[in-house]
Amino acid sequence: MLRIITQLTDLRAELRRICDRTDSSEMNQQHATVATILQRVAAEGDRALIEYTSTFDHVDLTPETLRIKGDELDAAYQQVSKELLDAIRLAKQQIEAFHRQRVPKSWVQFGEDGIVLGKRYTAVDSAGLYVPGGRAAYPSTVLMNAVPAQVAGVKRIVMVTPPGQGKGVSPAVLVAAQEAGIQEIYRVGGAQAIAALAYGTETIPRVDVITGPGNLYVMLAKKQVYGRVGIDSLAGPSEVLIIADEYAHPVHIAADLLAQAEHDPLAAAILLTPSLHLAQAVVAAVNDQLTDHPRRLLTEKAIAHYGLIGIVESLEQAIDLSNSFAPEHLELEVDDPWSLVERVRHAGAIFLGYATPEAVGDYLAGPNHTLPTSGSARYASALGVETFLKHSSIIQYTPAALLKQGGAVITLAETEGLISHRDSVRLRIEP
Ligand SMILES: NC(=O)c1ccc[n+]([C@@H]2O[C@H](COP(=O)([O-])OP(=O)(O)OC[C@H]3O[C@@H](n4cnc5c(N)ncnc54)[C@H](O)[C@@H]3O)[C@@H](O)[C@H]2O)c1
Ligand SMILES: N[C@H](CO)Cc1c[nH]c[nH+]1
Numbered sequence: 049m050l051r052i053i054t055q056l057t058d059l060r061a062e063l064r065r066i067c068d069r070t071d072s073s074e075m076n077q078q079h080a081t082v083a084t085i086l087q088r089v090a091a092e093g094d095r096a097l098i099e100y101t102s103t104f105d106h107v108d109l110t111p112e113t114l115r116i117k118g119d120e121l122d123a124a125y126q127q128v129s130k131e132l133l134d135a136i137r138l139a140k141q142q143i144e145a146f147h148r149q150r151v152p153k154s155w156v157q158f159g160e161d162g163i164v165l166g167k168r169y170t171a172v173d174s175a176g177l178y179v180p181g182g183r184a185a186y187p188s189t190v191l192m193n194a195v196p197a198q199v200a201g202v203k204r205i206v207m208v209t210p211p212g213q214g215k216g217v218s219p220a221v222l223v224a225a226q227e228a229g230i231q232e233i234y235r236v237g238g239a240q241a242i243a244a245l246a247y248g249t250e251t252i253p254r255v256d257v258i259t260g261p262g263n264l265y266v267m268l269a270k271k272q273v274y275g276r277v278g279i280d281s282l283a284g285p286s287e288v289l290i291i292a293d294e295y296a297h298p299v300h301i302a303a304d305l306l307a308q309a310e311h312d313p314l315a316a317a318i319l320l321t322p323s324l325h326l327a328q329a330v331v332a333a334v335n336d337q338l339t340d341h342p343r344r345l346l347t348e349k350a351i352a353h354y355g356l357i358g359i360v361e362s363l364e365q366a367i368d369l370s371n372s373f374a375p376e377h378l379e380l381e382v383d384d385p386w387s388l389v390e391r392v393r394h395a396g397a398i399f400l401g402y403a404t405p406e407a408v409g410d411y412l413a414g415p416n417h418t419l420p421t422s423g424s425a426r427y428a429s430a431l432g433v434e435t436f437l438k439h440s441s442i443i444q445y446t447p448a449a450l451l452k453q454g455g456a457v458i459t460l461a462e463t464e465g466l467i468s469h470r471d472s473v474r475l476r477i478e479p
């Protein structure tokens with residue numbers, strides 16, 4: 049049952065609790081579980097990977113079956129419909145068009161006295177893409193990760209995904225991978241897959257950057273291996289925060305709330321509206337749509353623990369509350385969404401207007417669906433081409449430039465007591 053909260057202080061407290069849900073004291077056990085998994089895979093390699101896959105995914109693997117072989121990849125094409133293949137190709141084309149825009153470019157600038165300064169962008173050598181596969185299969189996530197990695201020019205792109213209890217890895221995921229040019233795929237998921245990518249095992253060589261969304265275990269594992277490898281962001285259990293005026297359609301809003309809730313029992317689905325009438329209609333619509341919902345139990349759990357409707361005084365107050373929450377997805381289901389956008393400060397992706405369900409962003413509009421969650425949109429952004437790039441600074445001085453600015457360097461170096469720094473300049477400019 050979706051609760052309606054009318055008191056502002058209660059609403060603020062609930063929003064804080066939901067935002068912090070993956071980092072609460074109740075999650076201590078999961079933090080510890082993940083730390084152990086990482087340590088064991090780092091120390092024992094394939095043996096630990098295989099054991100954890102048996103425990104958590106109930107699939108028995110050997111070092112030989114960890115990697116998906118060419119014939120299984122070929123066979124996947126026979127198992128998908130033409131409609132699905134066309135949809136994958138349309139999504140890939142639109143995601144690629146979006147990600148090719150404004151790719152950071154290397155630059156140099158020629159300044160006074162012949163000083164040259166610049167930035168030189170280079171791709172990481174290898175990237176590991178995590179494609180979730182516990183409670184659903186995600187061909188869309190394959191594209192959202194692989195396309196920007198390809199556009200960035202990463203040489204080695206590896207994919208990991210859970211082995212798919214009983215059914216094997218989804219053919220749709222394998223087809224999407226091949227459409228995106230990915231051939232190195234391992235059937236392993238969860239924190240153990242992140243550990244393999246970060247530390248390497250006998251079968252899976254380590255990578256430089258790990259990207260992709262996942263459940264709590266995957267998200268915590270990425271957080272813990274950060275530093276040894278780069279990561280995109282903490283893209284964990286999904287969230288939507290909808291701000292709606294009295295003209296919004298309650299049935300559509302209910303569907304959009306359930307669309308995120310159905311990802312995970314830890315998913316969050318929040319509506320903020322000044323209209324009590326709309327709130328009550330949304331509660332009724334949610335109850336209607338939950339009937340016969342194939343993922344009903346899971347969705348109900350998310351709605352009960354991390355779902356709510358808050359009654360606000362104004363749309364502006366709703367935006368301020370949303371800024372404190374920093375949602376992964378923000379929907380502005382209002383008559384004039386552009387009048388509110390300026391006020392939005394923190395959100396992974398913003399969906400404007402009554403005709404823009406969040407699902408278009410999930411699948412094919414073009415922008416990336418791998419987005420920061422649990423408040424991390426305060427400082428992080430969607431996965432993009434730049435996730436796979438880093439830049440080196442370029443600095444060149446002429447003798448004249450060094451003569452002109454060397455004195456200031458010498459002063460600063462002496463202030464820091466670093467005499468060899470001082471001398472590295474002095475010896476060049478003093479005869
Ligand atoms: N933020 C984003 O950009 C974004 C995008 C897409 C999906 N998502 C999220 O991705 C997640 C997908 O989750 P999923 O569960 O379907 O797939 P998943 O692949 O993320 O997780 C499945 C794995 O979790 C591990 N696991 C399960 N129970 C465990 C336990 N008790 N202890 C240790 N490990 C365990 C298993 O090894 C399994 O392979 C959802 O939370 C969804 O909301 C987020
Ligand atoms: N809503 C998810 C991001 O939180 C992305 C997704 C993929 N497929 C369906 N949805």
Ligand SMILES: [Zn+2]
Nearest residue numbers: 286307308410
């Ligand atoms: Zn979704």
